[in-house]
Amino acid sequence: MDLFLHLWIMIFIYSIFAMSLNLEMGYTGLFNFGHIAFFGIGAYTSALLTLHQIPFALAFVVALVASGFFGFLLSIPSLRLRGDYFGIATLGFGEILRMVFQNEVWLTKGPMGLPGIPKPILFSYRFATLPQYLLLTMGLTIVTFLILRIIIRSPLGRTLRGIREDEIVLMALGKNAFHFKIKSVVIGSVFAGLAGVLWTHYTTFISPGDFTLSETILVLLIVVLGGKGTEWGPLMGAFVLIFFQESLRFLKLPTEWGRYLAPLQQMIFGGLLIFLMIYRPEGLIREKGEGR
């Protein structure tokens, strides 16, 4: 039963993370490969604040603001870059941030990580047990989904999609593409931070090793596999991949095989990414009007 609950909690957390990336990547066409940095900023901020006895409600808000703020900072210089260079620049930013987490030991305790992160307490209700935490994540996932759905179906969302399709035309119509791109990145960063907060209070331990390239590839795969630019895509992708990953992790194998499991799983993910790019870049759930 514990495993079942754990699985769903992880699926929901990654759904939020994937939905946030989907806004940037799927709808606006911005391939932000450093997205994990905002997940990390949200996570570390909330972890550090709650470890210093700041109440969760406040820490939560500060974490989200921090993620959004850094998203804003990142977007200003890098959004001037062309598509693939934007991807590489954001990737670089993500790695630099991870190194900051790793080297600023006075702040983050570096590679040793921060153990004992407290469970969230909202309105004097402590979300300590698994079922309680599941409720929390499920609730926040639904909220995220609804908020993003409203955004996507609004004029803002249409503009973002316009940017993805043909930026020049959009600008000819009088829209300032740059401003909208920033909005997209900031909103995406805020929700990535939200996912980070949920994640860190669940695992109660955070270290720079949680924000490596592997995580970036994972969330990229989730969005691409599920179908980028769709509403249900990220959820679908999260379900398939997290299910796969977490069940492998908890499989009862003879210990000698254990060391082969992780790289094998990652190889499958890499191979899946390649396969998708060649044969089905639209992913599982196709966007409306994109039938092939």
Place this chain on the structure above:
Amino acid sequence: MSYILQSIFNGLLAGCIYALFAMGLTMVYRVLNFVNFAHGELIMWGAYLLYLFMGDPFHFPLYVALIPALGFTILLGLGMDWIVFKPLRRTNRLTLLIAALGISFFLRNGAQLFWGAELRTYGFEIKRGWRLFHISMTANQMAIILATLGCIIIVYLLLYRSIIGKAMRAVSDNLELARVTGINAKKTIRFTWIISSALACVGGILLALDTNLQPGMGMINLVKAFAAILLGGVGNVWGALWGGIFIGLAENLSVLFISTGYKDSIAFGMMVLLLLLRPRVLYGSQE
């Protein structure tokens, strides 16, 4: 003072290795117009293949083992192109980037599967180095410098004194026009991959000789190679050479001032800065 001299020497050494990586990476970029994110894994596999052929069950001596190591790395590079990049030849750069990320991930974990995540070495006997002008250097390090020089000479001869080199330059300038004049684009592309993979392999082996082997060694050095080609101008082979040396020096000299933990992020930082500051890359013109 000898502290600074030693750092400069170490920087030049690292720079030689990065130059080899950068040259290979930029060649593929020239001819195929995208950044092969899996180049790092060619580097890493080159080094590990040598390790494989020198160990069980082959036990070849160094110079003999070099041949299959080079050969298989080249096959790996060609395979990458044929299986993944060729079908995607007509798509946009972003798809190629993601596919390359996938390959990189796949290969990196493949190495981890076979050899584990622990550090490995070639196991050569440790010898004391010499001291010249207050700088200590070992025989391995001399070998690195010589090998790099050798590769540079070979690359020069190939690119500027051979027909295939001319063809490469033609294809990178204008693929359609080159085809029209009868240049076999496919053969040229294949040849480019061969050289790129060979350079990666040699660089990887030299790197492992100087330090150790670990599955992550490709990724970190890819970024350094990428920063180098940005510095020297994308697509410019000699620019890549100087870019590599510069990055090596920058890294080793900067740790005189900042914490050693940030050494690897120097290259990342330079890459990000260059991307942000160089206007040319905004609209992707070549050369």
Place this chain on the structure above:
Amino acid sequence: MRKITYWVFIIVVISLIFLPPANSQETYKVGAAIALSGSIAVYGEGFKKAIDLATDEMNGKGGIKGKKLEIIYEDNKSTPKDCVSAVRKLITVDKVPVIIGPAASSNFMAAAPVAQESKVVMISAQGAAPALTKAGEYIFRVFPSDVLQGKGISDLCLKLGYMEVPIMYVNNDWGLGLKNVFVENFKKAGGKVLDEIPYDEKKTDYRTELIRATKGNPKAVVNLTYIVEGSVMFKQAYEMGIQTQWICGSAAKAPKLVELAGKAVEGIIGTYPVFSQETKEYQAFRSLWTKKYGDAKIPIFGEYNYDMVHLIAMAIDRGGYTADGIRKALFEVAKGYRGVTGDKTFDQDRGVGSEYGVWTIKDGQIIDYKK
């Protein structure tokens, strides 16, 4: 809308696979989250041998109240976050009441809150950081805290006449903790710390740190290092022609270090928590080891792991197979217990005490250092 309900249904059904199966109880299961891969695996392989030795010995004598002891190993991959998930898996999936914890202090301390919160006992046989058992009353250690070793290293430097030394250390809880104790003691005794150089684990190239440490040619350098990192550093130091007296802590006192670094580690000196090798407990342990493994190359900390398994077995026997029972029983059974590594009575912080001796490497062998 129908399509979505269809999908949701499928999804819920598939995830129901993970409802728990029935549990069998023919053995007393004890969890072990040790490093079977990664940089600390060089220590972990030795621990496994020692743990297996103790387990086989117990089971050979009839087990605990007739039931056999079974160790469930989980690989902690030498990183803090994998330690956390290994311990979590042992608690949630295998449901063990007691866990043999990860080796390195940082890794252990990362996982300790998880065990403490789930009220599962976790013990360390090699964690030396002073703050190790701070996480709570379910966390124990059978290895002495570095508060004493820091003073030991400081005394050693002074005794050998090194009044000014730079200190290099692994940048984690163990290195940092030990470094702080050393610096405090050394300064108090009039010594001068020339430079403090932390370095990351798992790096392939330490030359920059080495250059910095040996700036000005100090006569001795204190280096608080592990096996793998130490082997890389000492080899590179040798190649660079660095001549200085290396002074290490207990984590480097391992046959594996000699194996990896060869002549580069000849002559290094270090401290370690000492226990007599003349006692009958030790002799019995050694002959048992030689009988099972064919050689007398006892890996570093092997004796501590052996004692730990015995303590666990006795605690299960006395207190029952529950976490609380084991926890209370540990105090009782350890009181006055003379293991291979000496007296294992737990103090109120759930740690043990020790004396410190000095080791060195001569002709490829680890021997006690005699001036």
